[in-house]
Amino acid sequence: MKKRRVIILVSIAILFLCTIGIAYGYFTFNVTGNNTSSQTAIQSGRLSIQIENGNTINNLNMVPGDTLTKVFTVRNTGTASLTYSIILDNVINELVDKSDFTYTLVSNNGGYNTSSAQEFPSTDYAIVDQHTIASGAVHTYTLTITFVNKVTEQNNEMEKEVSATVQLNDGSFVNPYTVILDNQNATTPGTEAIYYKDNAWYDSTLLTSPVTSITIPTKTDYSFGGYYTQTNGQGTQIINATGQITGTVSSSTTLYAYWRIIPTPSFATSSWDDIILGYQAGKTSTLQTNMAAGTTRNITLTGGFGTHTVRIANLTPCSEVSVTSKSACGLVLEFADIITTHKMNNTMTNVGGWRDSSMRSFVNNDIYNVIPSELRNLIIDTNVVSGHGDRDSSNFITTDKLYLLSRKEIWNDSDYDTAQGATRQLDYYNTKGVTTSFYTPVIKLYGGNASGWWLRTAENGGDDNFSSVDSSGEGSDDISDSNVGVSPAFRLAN
Numbered sequence: 430m431k432k433r434r435v436i437i438l439v440s441i442a443i444l445f446l447c448t449i450g451i452a453y454g455y456f457t458f459n460v461t462g463n464n465t466s467s468q469t470a471i472q473s474g475r476l477s478i479q480i481e482n483g484n485t486i487n488n489l490n491m492v493p494g495d496t497l498t499k500v501f502t503v504r505n506t507g508t509a510s511l512t513y514s515i516i517l518d519n520v521i522n523e524l525v526d527k528s529d530f531t532y533t534l535v536s537n538n539g540g541y542n543t544s545s546a547q548e549f550p551s552t553d554y555a556i557v558d559q560h561t562i563a564s565g566a567v568h569t570y571t572l573t574i575t576f577v578n579k580v581t582e583q584n585n586e587m588e589k590e591v592s593a594t595v596q597l598n599d600g601s602f603v604n605p606y607t608v609i610l611d612n613q614n615a616t617t618p619g620t621e622a623i624y625y626k627d628n629a630w631y632d633s634t635l636l637t638s639p640v641t642s643i644t645i646p647t648k649t650d651y652s653f654g655g656y657y658t659q660t661n662g663q664g665t666q667i668i669n670a671t672g673q674i675t676g677t678v679s680s681s682t683t684l685y686a687y688w689r690i691i692p693t694p695s696f697a698t699s700s701w702d703d704i705i706l707g708y709q710a711g712k713t714s715t716l717q718t719n720m721a722a723g724t725t726r727n728i729t730l731t732g733g734f735g736t737h738t739v740r741i742a743n744l745t746p747c748s749e750v751s752v753t754s755k756s757a758c759g760l761v762l763e764f765a766d767i768i769t770t771h772k773m774n775n776t777m778t779n780v781g782g783w784r785d786s787s788m789r790s791f792v793n794n795d796i797y798n799v800i801p802s803e804l805r806n807l808i809i810d811t812n813v814v815s816g817h818g819d820r821d822s823s824n825f826i827t828t829d830k831l832y833l834l835s836r837k838e839i840w841n842d843s844d845y846d847t848a849q850g851a852t853r854q855l856d857y858y859n860t861k862g863v864t865t866s867f868y869t870p871v872i873k874l875y876g877g878n879a880s881g882w883w884l885r886t887a888e889n890g891g892d893d894n895f896s897s898v899d900s901s902g903e904g905s906d907d908i909s910d911s912n913v914g915v916s917p918a919f920r921l922a923n
Contacts, residue, residue, distance in 0.1 A: 491576045492576065493529075493576050493577065493578035493579065493583055494576065494578035495575075495576045496573055496574065496575045496576075497573070497574040497575075498571060498572065498573050498574075499571075499572045499574075499595075500569070500570065500571050500572075501569075501570050501572070501595075502567060502568065502569045502570070503515075503540070503562060503567070503568045503569075503570070503597065504566075504567045504568075505562045505563065505564055505565065505566050505567075506565070507564055508564050509564055510561055510562065510563050510564060511561070511562055511599075511600075512559050512560065512561050512562075512599070512600035513557070513559075513560060513562060513597060513598060513599060513600055514555040514557055514558055514559055514560070514597075514598040514599075514600050514601075514602050515555065515556050515557035515570070515595065515596070515597060515598070516553060516554065516555045516556070516595070516596045516597075516598050516602050517550055517553065517554050517555075517556055517593040517594070517595060518553050518593065518594040518595070518596045519553070519592070519593060519594045520550055520551060520552055520553055520554065520592070520593045521590050521591065521592045521593070522549060522550065522551040522591050523589040523590050523591065524549075524586055524589050524591060525585045525586060525589070526583075526585075526586070527548050527549070527551060528548055528577065529576065529577050529579070529583060529586055530548070530549035530574065530575070530576060530577070530591055531546040531547060531548055531549060531574070531575050531577055532546070532547055532549055532556070532572060532573065532574045532575070533545075533546050533547070533572075533573045533575075534556055534557065534570055534571070534572050534573075535570065535571045535573070536568055536569060536570050536571075537569070538566075538567060538568060538569055539562070539563075539566060539568050540557070540560065540562075540568035540569065540570050541557045541558075541560045543556075546575065549574065549591060550593075550634065551634060551635045552634065552635055552636045553602075554604060554634075555598070555602050555603075555604045556572070557570075558602075558603075558604050559600045559603075560600075572595075603626070604626075605624040605625060605626035605631065605634060605636060606624065606625040606626065606678050606679075606680055606681045606682070607622060607624055607681045608622065608623050608624065608625060608667075608678055608681065608682055608683070608684060609621070609622050609682075609683040609684070610622060610623065610643070610646075610656055610668075610683075610684055610686070611683050611684065611685045611686065612646040612648075612686045613648075613660070613685060613686040613687075613688060614648070615646035615647060615648045615686060615688075616646075616647050616648045616649050617646060617647045618646050619643060619644040619645045619646035619647070619672075620632065620643035620644045620645075623640070623643060623674070624636065625677065625678050628677070630674050640674070641673060641674055642671075642672045642673050642674060643668060643672045643674065644672065645670075645671070645672040646686055648688055650690060650691050650710065651688040651689060651690055651691060652670075652688070652689045652690075652691050652706050652710070653670055653686065653687075653688065654670050654686075654687035654688065654689050655667075655668050655669045655670045655686075655687055656668035656684035656685065656686055656687070657684060657685055657687050658682070658684060658685075659685060660685045661685075661687065662687035666687075667684050668684065689706075691706045691707060691710040692706065692707060693707060693719070694706070694707030694708065694719060694720055695719040695720070696719060696720045696724040696725075696726055696741060697719070697724065697725075697726050700803075701803055701804050701807050701921070702807070704720070704760075704921070705760070705807060705921050705922050707720070708720070708744070708760045708921070708922050709922055720741060720744070721741070722741050722742065722743065722744055722855075722856040722857040722860055723740055723741060723857050723860070723861070724740060724741050725738050725739065725740040725741075725765055726738070726739055726740075727739075728800070728801055728804065729801065730768070730796075730799040730800060730801075731799045731801075732795075732798075732799040734768055734769065734796075734799050737764055737765075737766050737768055738764065738765040738766050739762045739763065739764055739765060740762065740763060740764075740765040740857065741760070741761075741762060741856075741857065742757075742761045742762060742763040742855045742856065742857045742858075742918060743757055743758070743759065743760070743761035743855045743856045743857065744759075744760060744856055745758075745759075745856050746758055746759050746923060747759070747853065749853070751850055751851070752851065752852060752853055753812070753814055753826075753851045754812060754813055754814035754815075754835075754848065754851040754852040755811050755812045755813070755920070755923070756811055756812075756813050756814075756832055756834070756835070756838065756852055756918070756920075757838045757852050757853045757854070757855045758853075758920075758923065759920055759921075759922050759923040760920060760921045760922040761855060761918055761919070761920050761921075762918065762919055762920070762921065763834065763855075763857075763916065763917070763918035763919075764873075764916045764917060764918070765873065765916075766873050766874050766875065766916065767873050767874065767875035767880055767882050767914035767915065767916050768796060768914075768915050768916065768917075769914075769915050770875070770912040770913060770914055770915065771788060771791055771883075771912060771913075771915050772787065772788070772909070772910050772911065772912055772913075773786050773787070773788045773883055773895045773907075773909040773910070773911070773913070774786055774787050774788070774909040774910055775787055775910060776909070776910055777893040777908055777909055777910050778892065778893055778909060779817075779818040779820075779887035779888065779891070779892055779893055779894060779895055779909055780818065780820050780821060780892060781821070781825070782815050782816065782817050782818065782821060782824075782825040782885075782887040783813070783815035783825055783827065783832075783833070783885040783886075783887065784815065784825035784826075784827050785825075786885075786895075786909075788833070788883060788885075788915070789827070789829070789832075789885075791915070792831040792832070792833070792915065792917045793829055793830055793831050796831060796915065796917060797830050797831050807921055808830050808831075808919045808920065808921065809830075809920050809921065809922065809923070810828050810829070810830065811828065811829055811830070811832060811919070811920050812826065812827075812828055813826070813827045813828070813829050813832045813885070814826055814848045814851035814852065815827070815835065815848055815885050815886060815887065816835070816845075816846040816847040816848035816849070816886045816887055816888075816889060817847055817848075817887050817889065818887040818888060818889060818890075818891060818892050818893075818894075819889065819890065819891055819892045820892045821887070824847055824848045824851065825848075825887075830919060831917040831918070831919050832885060832917060832918060832919070833883055833884055833885035833915075833916075833917055833918070834855070834884055834885065834918055835848065835849070835852060835884055835885055835886045835896070836849065836884060836886055836896050836904055837849040837852050837853070837854065838852055838853070838854060838855050838858070839854070839855070839858050839863060839868075839871055839884075839898070839904075840854075840858070840863055840864055840865050840868065840871075840904055841854040841858075841859070841863075841864065842864075842865050842904060844865075844904065845886065845888040845889050845890050845896060845906070846886045846888075846889065846896065847889045848886070857870075858870065858871070865903075865904065868901070868902035868903050868904075869901075869902055870902065871898055871902030871903075872900070872901065872902040873898070873914065873916055875914050878900075879900040879901070880900055880914050881897050881898055881899045881900055881905065881907070881913050881914055882897060882898050882913060882914030882915065882916045883895060883896075883897050883907070883913045883914065883915060883916075884896040884897055884898065888906050891906075893908055893909055894906045894907060894908055894909060895907065895909055897913055
């Protein structure tokens, strides 16, 4: 096997005056190495530093199995206890596998000891972090750096540089806080640790680029609720349910995942949150019973619009590439009755289609805002593609909270609808067998009587009409300034 050589540069730089009250502490930092015999003495104010046997080791070539040892002494000659740190500064670590280089730090007279071999850092790091030394005490350290000899190939580490400057610090230097993410028995773990320093979060000890989010864990039959400072969702939330890091820490710590069991949803009785959780968890057995397409539930609208019925119009996600309109994808609810009547436009025109219609503004403002807040706040944005009339040349694309249905979504029909290829028939109408020849399930009531209701399709075959449903459930059309029934749809999940 080829010998792998790595250049190691360890130099010694000493600084800082430490003051506590009126008692002054003096650090003496002695380093013994294998350079030619010499002694360096540094004084700065009340800080006295002495470096013996040279202050640097240059161009030391190492191969797997080699070790490098440095011995140094920290001495407090003052009259009060002091806090200090020993820092690896100006770190360069070009290794491909950072575990190829490790270090241990041993002190037998009161200094800090590493519990096991540690990876050589890739950024400035305190190998002794805010350690206390009593007045008159001496802490002697042996720092051993090892090029680990592995059974696997290590030729990719040839000529890689690892270097650092060792500094004595008065304890003001703070290592990145290590935050362990305890996923509480997750099925897939997600991110397992993050690091905090200088008001920024990082996903590795390299501290190269700040991050604002993590990969969240998953757990079968549970919904992730974020990471908290205590178990069971207690304490302070530091990471929210979507993985966004929203808090900070003041020390290394452990955060705990909060899991909420996903309920078996019933569309008629469950909370809207639980309905969405159950749907997203894919509890398909209950989707065929308590949440089948066509299942209904009453809601009360404010603003004098009264109580109305909504039903599950769709449960199937869209996998077809051609389905660019998401209006019939995922968990879609529609009003099963007619809320009110309204004009599609105030004039006899379908120019601009659904996009520019006064009806679109009406349902996304007047109707949307009277939906109970516990439901309204969960309605997601939907990409809606709509057909055009004779005086326009291309389909319309909008992003809506509420929208009207199209011909294709009800009867699977393309008559007069230039956007029919962009959507699909909704599950409810599909399972009811609705076609242009059978349309009884399409009938909706207004004030207890069957009545017509608007669709969003600007009919291609004229410039003043939109598609609609007549009182028998058959496809029809109306002049755009007619007062026709309003019965929108919306989505709760993709």
